Amino acid sequence: MYQINNEKFGQFLAEVRKEKQMTQKDLADKLFVSDKTVSKWERGNSMPNVTLLIPIADVLGITVTELLQGEKLKENKTLNSDVVETLVVNSLDLSLRDTIRQRKKNWIFAFLISIGVVIVEAILLTVSGISIKQMGDSLYISLLMLLFASWFCVFAKELLPTYYDTNKVNFVSQGIFRIHMAGLSFNNANWGYVLTVFRVFTLGTAILYPIICYISFLVGGISAWNSVKYPTIIILVIGLLVVTYIVGKKYE
Incomplete structure (x- = not known):
C-alpha cells in the first residue's frame, strides 16, 4: 500500500x-501562499491543501x-488507478490532520488566554471592593466553566x-465526560460544530459571568447580584441547549 x-x-x-x-x-508567490508555508512543506511539518496539489x-x-x-x-x-486514488486519499487525510491539529492549537491558546482573563477579572473585582465571599458564586461558575473548557479545548477528540x-448515536463518551442529547x-x-458551540459557551461564560457580577454590584450592590446570578445561569444553559440542537440538526 502506498503511503505519503x-x-x-x-x-x-x-x-x-x-x-x-x-x-x-x-514558489510561494506563484501559489499565493507565504514562504513560511512552503518552508513547512519542505521540512515535512505539514502538507499542502489538496486544492494546491495541481498548481504545485x-x-x-x-x-x-x-x-x-x-x-x-x-x-x-505509470501507476494504476487504485494506487493514484490511494495517494490522493492519503493526501486528503494528511491535509485534514494538519487542519485539525492547527484548530486544536488555536482552541488551546484561547483556553489559556481565558484563564488569564478570569484571573485578571478576579483581581479587579477584589480591588473594586468586592470580597471573595461576595464574588464566590462568580468564581465558582468561572472555574467550573474553565474545567469543562479544558476538556472541550484540550482533550476532546475532533473526530x-x-x-x-453509520448509526444514529445520541451520546458521545470520551474519558470521564459523557454528552447525551435526546433527539x-x-x-x-x-461534531466539529457542536464542539465549537460548547467551547464558545464554556469560555464565554467563564469570562462573562464575572463581568455580570461586577455590573450587578455597580447597579444595586449585593442584592442585585443575588437576584440575577441564578437566573443568568438558567438563561445561558437554555441558550446553550437551543443553539446546540439547532447547529447539530443543521449539520446532522
Missing part, C-alpha cells in the same frame, strides 16, 4: 524547486502522482469513530 511520507514529500519538493532555480518565496505540480513541471510519491517516475512507468456516521444524532458532519 511527509519528509520525502518535502525533500522532493525542495529538490525540484531548486532544479527550477526558484526560491521558496518565488504545474509550477514545478511534474505530475501530481510524482509530487505525492516524492520521486519522479521512470519513463514509460468520532466511524460507527457514528440529536452525533456524527463527524456535526
Whole structure:
C-alpha cells in the first residue's frame, strides 16, 4: 500500500524547486501562499491543501502522482488507478490532520488566554471592593466553566469513530465526560460544530459571568447580584441547549 511520507514529500519538493532555480518565496508567490508555508512543506511539518496539489505540480513541471510519491517516475512507468486514488486519499487525510491539529492549537491558546482573563477579572473585582465571599458564586461558575473548557479545548477528540456516521448515536463518551442529547444524532458532519458551540459557551461564560457580577454590584450592590446570578445561569444553559440542537440538526 502506498503511503505519503511527509519528509520525502518535502525533500522532493525542495529538490525540484531548486532544479527550477526558484526560491521558496518565488514558489510561494506563484501559489499565493507565504514562504513560511512552503518552508513547512519542505521540512515535512505539514502538507499542502489538496486544492494546491495541481498548481504545485504545474509550477514545478511534474505530475501530481510524482509530487505525492516524492520521486519522479521512470519513463514509460505509470501507476494504476487504485494506487493514484490511494495517494490522493492519503493526501486528503494528511491535509485534514494538519487542519485539525492547527484548530486544536488555536482552541488551546484561547483556553489559556481565558484563564488569564478570569484571573485578571478576579483581581479587579477584589480591588473594586468586592470580597471573595461576595464574588464566590462568580468564581465558582468561572472555574467550573474553565474545567469543562479544558476538556472541550484540550482533550476532546475532533473526530468520532466511524460507527457514528453509520448509526444514529445520541451520546458521545470520551474519558470521564459523557454528552447525551435526546433527539440529536452525533456524527463527524456535526461534531466539529457542536464542539465549537460548547467551547464558545464554556469560555464565554467563564469570562462573562464575572463581568455580570461586577455590573450587578455597580447597579444595586449585593442584592442585585443575588437576584440575577441564578437566573443568568438558567438563561445561558437554555441558550446553550437551543443553539446546540439547532447547529447539530443543521449539520446532522
